[in-house]
Amino acid sequence: MKKIFKFYTGLILSIIIVSISIIPCFATDDSYIWSQTVETNAKVTKEENTSNNSLSISNNTAESTNVSTNSSNTNSSLNVQTNSQVNSQNSTINEDNHLNLESESAILIEQSTGQILYAHNVHSQLRPASVTKVMSILLIMEAISSGKISYTDEIPCSENAASMGGSQIWLDPKETLSVDEMLKAICVNSANDCVVAMAEYIAGSEDSFVQMMNEKAKELGMNDTCFKNCHGLDEDGHLTSSYDISIMSRELLTKYPDITKYTSIWMDTLRDGELGLTNTNKLIRTYKGATGLKTGSTSLALYNLSASATRDRIIFNCSNYEGSFDKS
Numbered sequence: 001m002k003k004i005f006k007f008y009t010g011l012i013l014s015i016i017i018v019s020i021s022i023i024p025c026f027a028t029d030d031s032y033i034w035s036q037t038v039e040t041n042a043k044v045t046k047e048e049n050t051s052n053n054s055l056s057i058s059n060n061t062a063e064s065t066n067v068s069t070n071s072s073n074t075n076s077s078l079n080v081q082t083n084s085q086v087n088s089q090n091s092t093i094n095e096d097n098h099l100n101l102e103s104e105s106a107i108l109i110e111q112s113t114g115q116i117l118y119a120h121n122v123h124s125q126l127r128p129a130s131v132t133k134v135m136s137i138l139l140i141m142e143a144i145s146s147g148k149i150s151y152t153d154e155i156p157c158s159e160n161a162a163s164m165g166g167s168q169i170w171l172d173p174k175e176t177l178s179v180d181e182m183l184k185a186i187c188v189n190s191a192n193d194c195v196v197a198m199a200e201y202i203a204g205s206e207d208s209f210v211q212m213m214n215e216k217a218k219e220l221g222m223n224d225t226c227f228k229n230c231h232g233l234d235e236d237g238h239l240t241s242s243y244d245i246s247i248m249s250r251e252l253l254t255k256y257p258d259i260t261k262y263t264s265i266w267m268d269t270l271r272d273g274e275l276g277l278t279n280t281n282k283l284i285r286t287y288k289g290a291t292g293l294k295t296g297s298t299s300l301a302l303y304n305l306s307a308s309a310t311r312d313r314i315i316f317n318c319s320n321y322e323g324s325f326d327k328s
Contacts (some may be wrong), residue, residue: 011249080254081113095119105242108286111250122243123224130167130190130296132240134248135213136199137186137294141256143202144179151180155201164192166233166298169275171197181270187262188277190295192231199230206230220247234300250308260308263292276299283307286291 097106097120105126109117143149155178157171167190171177177185182198185191199209206229213227224241232238250257266284268277279285280295289309296304 007270022062060303065101075298093122094320095121097121100256107242108248109246109250113255114250123241125241126240127234127238127298127301128232128240128245128296129234129298129301130192130232131245131294131304131306132238133186133190134245134294134306135197135216135227136195136209136230137183137259138252138256139202139209139212139216140179140183140186140198140261141252145256149179149202150180151183153177153179153201155182155197157197158200161197161200162164162195164196164233166190166192166231167280168193169270169277177270181263183259184265184268185270185277187259187292187294188265188268188279190280192233195231207257210273215262217244217248220244220251222247232296232298232301234298245306249308253293260291263294263308264290281305281307283309 001128023156093116099106099118101120105121105124106118107116107120107122109116126259140149145152156176157173159173160191162171162173169185169189169191171191171193177194177197179198182191182194185194186198196206196284199206209230210227213230214225217225217227220241222244224239225244226237226239228235228238262277263281265277266279269275270277281290281292283290283305284292287307287309291308293306293308295306
């Protein structure tokens with residue numbers, strides 16, 4: 001089922017219904033980030049022309065620079081706005097849900113400038129499930145970039161990491177995997193055991209890594225966010241918002257575009273071919289140019305998605321949440 005909506009002059013919003021999830025994808029000449037929270041059985045009820053919702057969002061602390069996307073589909077560079085530049089545009093947010101999405105919260109921003117194109121209840125605090133791992137992956141990529149760790153480092157598995165439930169690759173405390181293999185398992189299979197093992201390796205303990213996550217969230221201006229763990233399994237007080245999801249997704253994709261080498265994998269293997277991996281993000285197989293980013297679901301958060309795609313010079317990112325959420 002597919003509906004096409006006029007969004008801005010010259011822009012087309014395509015909302016594709018996949019299973020019971022709503023996946024918004026945008027085709028334009030610029031770069032976008034979309035973050036949405038959607039109630040169960042969500043649907044779009046009407047089509048509208050929209051041309052009056054040009055707004056702004058807080059960026060991260062990246063310096064203004066030309067960032068090459070390094071994507072197989074693009075050689076263009078993006079003039080990325082600094083945090084202060086973007087914040088100066090962000091004094092007001094017009095939230096009118098003019099698309100009439102049956103969503104708890106939704107936001108669409110242009111990636112390089114931080115301009116908000118669509119906003120609805122963007123500061124509602126919600127359970128992110130495994131979309132939490134966007135922040136975990138960001139810190140892993142920062143550790144690689146700084147030289148603290150390398151892709152070839154062998155990561156041990158603790159009893160704590162091996163005990164994680166939910167999505168996993170059943171790490172054994174007797175085995176090690178390289179950082180490269182761990183990233184593949186986290187990005188493709190959403191492996192909770194692997195992200196905990198990486199957290200412990202980088203910070204010494206999961207608790208210390210979660211402290212790093214919260215410090216990074218504060219640095220990026222993610223004021224609606226409190227992380228309680230690095231994997232996203234339900235925990236009281238583990239909350240974020242569509243606004244904040246868009247901030248950390250933008251930071252990851254802008255500063256570390258090579259992450260899409262992992263998040264764009266549809267199928268692969270680990271352990272010398274003995275363990276098959278299939279991406280939890282089905283858009284990688286079905287949406288032309290899809291490059292990621294992260295899925296998540298729990299019994300309380302239900303179905304979540306932060307998705308990205310590139311076509312020619314175009315980069316898209318969509319964070320989608322479906323179901324009931326804790327608003328406390």
